[in-house]
Amino acid sequence: MSPESVWDAARRARIGLAEAILCEGKTPGQIAAICAVATKDDRHPLLLTRLESTVFAALPPEVRCEADYDALSRTALLGRMPVPGEAARIAVVTAGTSDVGVAREAVRTLAAYGETATEWADIGVAGLWRLLERLEELKRFAVVIVVAGMDGALFSVIGGLLPGAIIAVPTSTGYGMSAKGETALHAALASCAPGILVTNIDNGYGAACAALRILRAARQADL
Amino acid sequence: MSPESVWDAARRARIGLAEAILCEGKTPGQIAAICAVATKDDRHPLLLTRLESTVFAALPPEVRCEADYDALSRTALLGRMPVPGEAARIAVVTAGTSDVGVAREAVRTLAAYGETATEWADIGVAGLWRLLERLEELKRFAVVIVVAGMDGALFSVIGGLLPGAIIAVPTSTGYGMSAKGETALHAALASCAPGILVTNIDNGYGAACAALRILRAARQADL
Amino acid sequence: MSPESVWDAARRARIGLAEAILCEGKTPGQIAAICAVATKDDRHPLLLTRLESTVFAALPPEVRCEADYDALSRTALLGRMPVPGEAARIAVVTAGTSDVGVAREAVRTLAAYGETATEWADIGVAGLWRLLERLEELKRFAVVIVVAGMDGALFSVIGGLLPGAIIAVPTSTGYGMSAKGETALHAALASCAPGILVTNIDNGYGAACAALRILRAARQADL
Amino acid sequence: MSPESVWDAARRARIGLAEAILCEGKTPGQIAAICAVATKDDRHPLLLTRLESTVFAALPPEVRCEADYDALSRTALLGRMPVPGEAARIAVVTAGTSDVGVAREAVRTLAAYGETATEWADIGVAGLWRLLERLEELKRFAVVIVVAGMDGALFSVIGGLLPGAIIAVPTSTGYGMSAKGETALHAALASCAPGILVTNIDNGYGAACAALRILRAARQADL
């Protein structure tokens, strides 16, 4: 690996989550160098996030050919994927079609850990029936990741209806006072529904990591 | 009147809305001087807004005795009130109990113009049934003034369910990232529901004025 | 339609406003998929907003050929347009030439519902006579949509002169402390003129939807 | 209850969390009226948050005498408390002594649901050994609520060391660019450690509710 990086190989053992590569802000050369080290001894899949297709195209062929790249979520996965779990314990829902890229980042992160997630898109509160008709089904999930931009109203509506763990992922969808996701973020934080948890704007990856922690917490709690 | 003020007596004739006195930032002396001039020739009620009870108590007795003061909305009304309209064409709803003061400011402003408003409090989305069970009734109003702080999710939920004119009044209710009403304000502006109109934070008075303009617009449109 | 979208076909029946497609943040593929479903059973026009000409050019021919595209307002209309109403009940005015794109978005949205709007451009307060000489004519409209950026002074001046319903649309026109429309937005919210209602920055679409709600409110109010 | 409030009695059945009373922004009269209704049929404890001692003192005696009031956390509990659980599954840690009030709000909220929490104070990163010497013990908890203001560095350090679910509660501790908790909040959201979840500033109550959701998620996930 380049002397510009120190791979935290012990992270998976320590906290159950492997290091991933945030590609934004890194040169193709830096990304390739990290990939080389990270995939050497590790049988687990390596996740690359916020990887623009132009940067992906500039990676060396040995990385590109190995990678399962998805343009919508701007993610790539390298290495052997785990066998997917049978039952989905996590649902990922979005308020609108524009939020699907972020949701997909969460779904693909979960897949890297063998978690199958159920994904429902475009159930925002402007057409409330879309949520209400899925309500009973949604109640069965241990964790619901809610992805929404603009006003972020979906976070509170879901928070008032579902008993499970709720992770709000505000997105930069919208314009003007959507403020690149800050309004949805603040709405999630100031929610009138109790116990909603929040991640950074557009952070589908972080939401998935949190969901994995929560599933582990369950086991740890010896319920 | 004090040379510090010029009463816009023609406003009612010009735009159908009389000047009101925003008391915040004025001394009791200034308020009293304006009242003296404003009530001289005018048979209509005079409205004082954002009038703290301590400032009200410091007003001269001739103003205080005439006034119908309401501490919750921090408003006072001077002069003869019009006969209230029979049917309520405007509903004023709040997300929580803490928003009632602002809602009351709107209701009392409407009353000064003879408009009777129906008021429902505490129907926020954390308990969505409270809204849904009033839905059919709410659909009958020409204008619905929605008063909410914190996440402002109620604006979008109502905007997706009701066909009438909707006026969102964000309130400074809440703490932390409720940001003194800015989050509710931004959520109203960035709403995923179409055609929601917004006023300044805590501006129940302005919402009532806008509702009066809308009712007048109807007449003007010759529908 | 793509599984990434759930078309809210019932919205028109529910609130009198059909779902529109906000194209910003969606891929051409996503837009085309939504168009396919939305136009299947619906005889009404479908509105696409914030559709950059480069994205429009990337849409499949079956969408492009059907569409009435306008570059200035970045809108497209698909489907049969309603017969335009005879008398204009809504005026759309702008402070400057740079605001015309946003105003046009409002005008075209209204047209999709058969509302003819009168459009006056460039009557900002730096040359106040431009407004004053149109004043008597403006007073005849039920609703006036005011589109302005920079200082947003036009909102308050009109608010002090006209009795009708006033919808302020702040625009991102200007530089420096125009702050991408935030100054005009804040000026509209903090206006010294009573009863001004405000939409998101550059939201001509939302202003038109609100105007339609107001006209309907009139009817509902049974005046 | 006052017509200004609608008690959401069904909330506990619906999402497993009872409605609590946010006292800030409510008059003593409003608080008392809500207490009267909320405690009528309910055998569960009622939680009052952000209740200043001066407001508590202004409540009617029948509320005050029933209440277990704690000034540091500004909380009161009414009604019969559940039997505390034996093993602590949740830890609440603070960066400094000034954060203890918020931590206590979380601990008391958990107690209202029978959850015993272990509380460690003042283990901020300026003296890193204070955290490191508790590390093995902390690893045993299913959920760790981390309460920190100022730079919020503790969130990331714990996030890199512990495998369980981590809930970051930023506090308004500090001055200048601590910015009333915004810096800690932003640091939690932008954390370099994966899977940290965040609540509103000073929201110990919300963190406890989220922890309860997580414990329930475990059960639901049928692990």
Place this chain on the structure above:
Amino acid sequence: MSPESVWDAARRARIGLAEAILCEGKTPGQIAAICAVATKDDRHPLLLTRLESTVFAALPPEVRCEADYDALSRTALLGRMPVPGEAARIAVVTAGTSDVGVAREAVRTLAAYGETATEWADIGVAGLWRLLERLEELKRFAVVIVVAGMDGALFSVIGGLLPGAIIAVPTSTGYGMSAKGETALHAALASCAPGILVTNIDNGYGAACAALRILRAARQADL
């Protein structure tokens, strides 16, 4: 004088403006110590600004008795005042009654330099006739200081109508998105009228100093 202060006695000779004492943030002891030195050798009046009445009351009698204190503008003047100029070359106008305190600070500062200013209050654009009927008179002034809060629309309207030098003083009048004067400030900076100059929020003193510089500039320009 206290060793905590160094009086800039040369300032009047250097730039034609004497040092004044900004009292906010200083203890009565510090203020008194500065007064003692500043008034020793100087025959000119000394100006104290932002001097709360409670702080004024805490000053030693030898300062208080000498001082001409005005509570509305929170200013005090010590020492012999110059003979007032005959003709007013500067007008100070306010948008509302709440702005009079700031205007008065400007008027009193000008008086300390022998400049008589004409003061008109409460001519905001909500009642535009109040401005228009004074327009011809206002055109005769070399400098017009405009004092306005809230939306700051008066700055642009005057800027489009008057040919003289215009100094905009935004005030902290208003609530919500008036944002303690920031909206008026931003509106003045982003004005659509050309050549408006702006001071800090509530800075009547600075506006007066600038007006004095402008009058001097005239002389210097040898017109």
Place this chain on the structure above:
Amino acid sequence: MSPESVWDAARRARIGLAEAILCEGKTPGQIAAICAVATKDDRHPLLLTRLESTVFAALPPEVRCEADYDALSRTALLGRMPVPGEAARIAVVTAGTSDVGVAREAVRTLAAYGETATEWADIGVAGLWRLLERLEELKRFAVVIVVAGMDGALFSVIGGLLPGAIIAVPTSTGYGMSAKGETALHAALASCAPGILVTNIDNGYGAACAALRILRAARQADL
């Protein structure tokens, strides 16, 4: 002219400043249409500001050939220029080389009114001698326009040394917490030197207009 514009031909007679065209945010077609009308009857030069070279290149040849275009200041001048005044009464100084474009906008605006300005660049306070050695010369100007970005320290230093009218033009020079000119703007507004006047960020045009107003004020004041 296009119906999208209303030329304010009376502005020069009214306030002594002709309308200029802010090109940013306008299409080449809109700019050309305004030019056509504005130059028809007017013998005075027409100023175009914030005109990017790519937009200038897209203007029709009849506009381009007439225009005196300057890329650094992004300005164009059309029409016959007035005879330049002999003596410079206005100085334009910049803190750094990067600020020269904005300064040039001011100089060219002044030239359109026959005012010759003296321009000194790169005299920022990091090398204070550069200012101090020009100090005596600077004192002779009636108006000094100071153009500076980053920390804006030059405004206060000049304000403490020069007696003339001082116009601060903050620029968007710098990075990070230079905040696109906001830091320089705020420093100018909060200056410890009395009587500094401020324009919008990068607004060399506005500073020149203000300087022209000041020179006129002198004449008006009949000094």
Place this chain on the structure above:
Amino acid sequence: MSPESVWDAARRARIGLAEAILCEGKTPGQIAAICAVATKDDRHPLLLTRLESTVFAALPPEVRCEADYDALSRTALLGRMPVPGEAARIAVVTAGTSDVGVAREAVRTLAAYGETATEWADIGVAGLWRLLERLEELKRFAVVIVVAGMDGALFSVIGGLLPGAIIAVPTSTGYGMSAKGETALHAALASCAPGILVTNIDNGYGAACAALRILRAARQADL
């Protein structure tokens, strides 16, 4: 000590700086409990910062009697002070009298470590001669702590003139766009003078700690 605190007794040995007590946000009881533990085994002085006089008065007598309390800097010192160093290697200068409290906090912190500092007040750039006449003397100090609010221009002027280490402490002095110290902070960060280092707003304590680190760095560098 209270179980709410863990005293970091090893800090002095580890980084050469003892833990201090930030009193803001702590109850008198919490402060007293920490004092009890911190002073038990330690012969060094204990520093309490941001200690309001009302809170100091509420401390138990055994703390109050031991303490050397200074109201201007809101600091208290407990325990035996070290012998002051003979030669001052650090200068603390302020722009104005209002900044002296913060400067005094730095001076008293340095005294707790035996460093004598030279203090000059009120040498802001509005009267530049006050700085220039002290320039040669200031050049002799290894470290200069500059304390300034409002525009923070003093930071850059000193940074362009002095070769030593410069620590900028922005203060919350000023009003309006002084923005509680943010403008001075941003000016220090965006300074045109190279190598200026910055602390939090009003953080005289932190500046002193940094100065102590710098003096130690010198020793460590083995120059």
Place this chain on the structure above:
Amino acid sequence: MSPESVWDAARRARIGLAEAILCEGKTPGQIAAICAVATKDDRHPLLLTRLESTVFAALPPEVRCEADYDALSRTALLGRMPVPGEAARIAVVTAGTSDVGVAREAVRTLAAYGETATEWADIGVAGLWRLLERLEELKRFAVVIVVAGMDGALFSVIGGLLPGAIIAVPTSTGYGMSAKGETALHAALASCAPGILVTNIDNGYGAACAALRILRAARQADL
């Protein structure tokens, strides 16, 4: 040199730091003109910062051929470099690979003054062992420059562990609430560890200048 620039040749003699060219915001022509003058009489290396590779490529060949250009740090060095010092007294560490460009700017600035710096990359707190295993070595440096974006947690952790002078350089690394470096900046300013000093966002150049001042301070202090 172009009349648009005044080279501060005396700066090196005055404060020990030569003027450098901030290329951002300057045209290639302006940069080349400054280079021509700056390198004429000076034997010392000239530093160009924030020089994009496209701008570098547009410089005239006589500048380009002389220059040692580094794309990662966007810096160029012209002229004869000093002999590098033997022992590294300054360490430059980064939290992540994305921060290396800013660190390199610092290292290259130091090299221009003959200071050799030791550089360690990617030791952020998400993998705390990376820092802890270098701790003893880091303690030997007089100055540690810490370069970090996102949450900026590394600043506080290092501040609590190392006794030397610590310079925090926040970077614009990260997305969403990393806020282009503002979160890391605020975390550094609000750090719970005492005596951390801060520079502008991405200001590796400024950090190096400050480190040079600190080393000089040591000499000056006559330790």
